[in-house]
Amino acid sequence: MLVKILKGAGMVLGSLVLLLGIAYAVIARNITERVEKTYDFARESFPIPTDSLSMERGKHVALIKGCIECHGENMAGKVMIDEPPMGRLVATNLTRGKGGLPDDYAAEDWIRALRHGVGRNGRPLIFMPSHETTLLSQEDMAALIAYCRQLPPVDQAWAPIKLGPVVQVFSYLDKMPLLSVEKIDHHRALLTQADTSGGIAQGKYLAVSCSGCHQPNFKGGDGAAPGSPPVPDLTRSGHVGKWTQPQFIHTLRTGHTPEGRILKNEDMPWKMTAQYQEKELVALYKYFQSLP
Ligand code: HEC
Ligand code: HEC
Known part of the structure; x- marks a missing residue:
């Protein structure tokens, strides 16, 4: 009886390993094909300034x-x-x-x-x-x-x-x-000039750099990789949405949050956000505050 059960369990385990192996082979082949695909886009050029x-x-x-x-x-x-x-x-x-x-x-x-x-x-x-x-x-x-x-x-x-x-x-x-x-819409025309008025429109333009981790709707979610911390919601409904503008700016310049947490640059690239001009951080704040 015991031998029979063990044999059965062994077979289940064996087929599971086999199935996983097949699934991985399919995935690896799919990724290789996509990585090796060749694209041909129309050549494009525009003047590059020198001033x-x-x-x-x-x-x-x-x-x-x-x-x-x-x-x-x-x-x-x-x-x-x-x-x-x-x-x-x-x-x-x-x-x-x-x-x-x-x-x-x-x-x-x-x-x-x-x-x-x-x-x-x-x-x-x-x-x-x-x-x-x-x-x-x-x-x-x-x-x-x-x-x-x-x-x-x-x-x-x-x-x-x-x-x-x-x-x-x-x-x-x-x-x-x-x-x-x-992921790119290759037919989309380039924006000629970005908004620099320091308001919501400029914030939206700048926030593209936050969307990869904080999600396109800026509501955050799971960590980017296994073991990395969850990504917070930046909109008005989230916890960052309760911060004042000076608190928001201070956090992005120093990596220190109003609650006394210290953000690691590997998780949240605050050394990058520290390079933003005051006006750009204000624009980001206004944009996130405009999102319900
Ligand atoms: C998340 C990491 C990351 C960021 C941020 C990033 N890059 Fe890259 N970039 C890469 C990697 C990885 C490659 C190599 C891709 C490859 O070889 O297939 C690359 C390749 C490139 C290439 C292609 C070079 C070639 O071989 O033709 C250019 C140009 C480039 N990056 C410019 C930039 C510029 C400018 C910025 C800032 C706006 C930037 N990258 C930001 C990771 C990044
Ligand atoms: C590479 C991924 C990544 C990018 C890009 C990124 N963030 Fe983050 N951000 C995180 C993670 C992860 C955390 C949470 C870190 C932690 O809990 O230690 C975080 C935390 C924050 C916090 C603190 C929130 C809190 O509750 O304490 C703010 C504010 C913030 N990010 C704003 C931004 C802004 C604004 C941008 C774009 C200019 C941006 N982030 C770009 C990953 C990212």
Whole structure:
């Protein structure tokens, strides 16, 4: 009797393992196909400024859009994760040093990457948030490109990206923004100029950078990855919605909340929000306060 039960249990377990194996194989194949797909978008170009005011604007955009959070302080790239079950995610060296962007990487290539989320070879950029950069105004995108193209060259080569099973499964379940090319409306015209009036409209434009973690409706939700803290609601109905404007600004500049909590930059990138101008933080506050 016991032997029979054990044999039965063994068979159930065996079939379960087999089923999981098949499911994983299907997922891995699906992700590989999507990563290796080639896209062909119409070439696009617009003038890239060279004046110092635009350079300064471009630097500001790079800071407030978190480029350095992933591409590193000097923009020479960074290993974001390198652990066996996750795999290796690496952000490109964006300078013209060895291991960086090739000498003939043109404005058109920058535009393709930031607007469509694909590299020069038409392959999807992996884990690069182009679904957010595509929402930049043409003016801001041009200034950002101008700034990036004059970065001092840094020689730094990185090992290639390798997707581990955890990243594959999370991406398959759409719990991780692996392929921004699939999320972008490629026919949408670029906004010419962003609102800078310091009100709700400017806040909405800036809040795109918060939407990836705080969700498009800014109501927050589960942590971005296993083990990371839940993401708070930023709207009027949430707990942040009860804060005064000075409290909101103080938190985003210092990582210290009015309740005395200290936010870790790895969870909530407050070093990025600390770079926002006062006017931009006020605009964000007004925008979140306008959401019920
Ligand atoms: C969440 C992390 C993250 C952020 C934030 C980020 N990037 Fe990236 N970026 C990546 C990764 C990872 C890659 C490598 C993609 C690949 O090789 O498939 C990449 C690739 C790129 C490329 C493509 C280079 C090439 O090979 O053609 C450009 C251009 C780029 N990033 C610019 C930017 C700029 C400008 C910003 C700021 C607005 C930015 N990135 C913000 C992660 C990020
Ligand atoms: C990479 C993901 C990520 C991005 C991008 C991000 N946040 Fe957060 N944010 C978090 C997480 C996670 C927490 C909670 C951290 C904790 O509890 O320790 C948080 C916490 C906060 C808090 C504190 C809330 C509280 O209850 O104490 C505020 C305010 C906030 N974020 C505002 C913003 C704004 C504004 C932006 C955009 C400019 C933004 N965040 C972008 C992940 C993110």
